[in-house]
Each structure stands twice: as C-alpha cells, then as structure tokens.
Amino acid sequence: MHSERRKYCSGKCRTRLVWVTSGLVLLLPVYLWLILLSPFFYTPPDDLPALQEGTHRVFAFGTLKSPWVRFLVMGRAGVTEEASLPGKRREGLNIIADPAAQTQGLVFEVNASELARLDRYERLGVRYERVKMVLNDGSRAWVYRRLETAESASY
Structure with missing residues (x-):
C-alpha cells in the first residue's frame, strides 16, 4: 500500500509541481516588469527636480x-x-x-x-x-x- 501511494503521489504531485513552477517562472518577469519598469504602481511627485544628464x-x-x-x-x-x-x-x-x-x-x-x-x-x-x-x-x-x-x- 505504501508503494502504491508513492506511485500515485509521485505522478500527480510531479504534474502539479511542474504546473506551479511553470506558473511562477512565467509570472516572475511580469511581476518584475510591473514593479521595476512599468508606468504602473509608481507616480513620482511633481516637485522632484529634473535629472541632470551625465x-x-x-x-x-x-x-x-x-x-x-x-x-x-x-x-x-x-x-x-x-x-x-x-x-x-x-x-x-x-x-x-x-x-x-x-x-x-x-x-x-x-x-x-x-x-x-x-x-x-x-x-x-x-x-x-x-x-x-x-x-x-x-x-x-x-x-x-x-x-x-x-x-x-x-x-
């Protein structure tokens, strides 16, 4: 019985693990883009000085x-x-x-x-x-x- 449970769980658990991992790998770049580069989630205050070139x-x-x-x-x-x-x-x-x-x-x-x-x-x-x-x-x-x-x- 123990070996049957291991076989059943290993196949089903492995499939779930692959789906969860794939989802995280796909969502991480989207999250990083939203937080670091996108125009969303951050609006700088109007009173900030302009950046100097150089x-x-x-x-x-x-x-x-x-x-x-x-x-x-x-x-x-x-x-x-x-x-x-x-x-x-x-x-x-x-x-x-x-x-x-x-x-x-x-x-x-x-x-x-x-x-x-x-x-x-x-x-x-x-x-x-x-x-x-x-x-x-x-x-x-x-x-x-x-x-x-x-x-x-x-x-």
Whole structure:
C-alpha cells in the first residue's frame, strides 16, 4: 500500500509541481516588469527636480549592494568600489545621523536613465529621498534615505 501511494503521489504531485513552477517562472518577469519598469504602481511627485544628464555616483548600503538587484533594476550590475559614509549608521532600511558611526557600502556610477530606474526602484519622493553626501574619501555620491514620517522622525 505504501508503494502504491508513492506511485500515485509521485505522478500527480510531479504534474502539479511542474504546473506551479511553470506558473511562477512565467509570472516572475511580469511581476518584475510591473514593479521595476512599468508606468504602473509608481507616480513620482511633481516637485522632484529634473535629472541632470551625465554620470552620477550612487552609494549603496542596502539592497542595491547586490549585483542581482542592480542588474534587475538598471539592466547591468556595474562596477563597484567599497566605500563608507562617515557620521551615519544603518538602521534597517535607513541611515541615520550618528557622529561616531560609519556606514559601509559600495559606490558605483550610473547614467541619467539608470538613475531614473533607481529612483523608481526606491520610490523616490514616496518612500525615499535622494541626497548628495560626502563619502570618507571626500567624494560626493547620491544616497537614498528614507523619507521622514510621523512614525520615524529619527534623522
């Protein structure tokens, strides 16, 4: 009886597993397009400044440190260098002022189109703001910082 149940389940379960896996594989690109590239689900606020053409340096301390995330968002992982942000400490998905702290991360260069994609990914003006900050080596880079809300007025 045990072997009969295994035969029955293996064939039927395998078929279900193939259908579920196929569905997920097909839905994942649609989901990523909707979230990262589509005109749906994010409308930037009207008061955001226009993007300047040329190259921009971005400091990543969270999810953008992952080359896979950068590839999905920008279309390339880019070349990164280790960097640190003095006077800031990471707290969850945010950085907050702390004169004794230093946040480790990566810095990379993007063009205006890629910066716009990063802005969309970070939901600029809705969840994050993009501010220029000075890194340990004295260079400046854009940093995404959580917008201050009534619940988290901590920077």
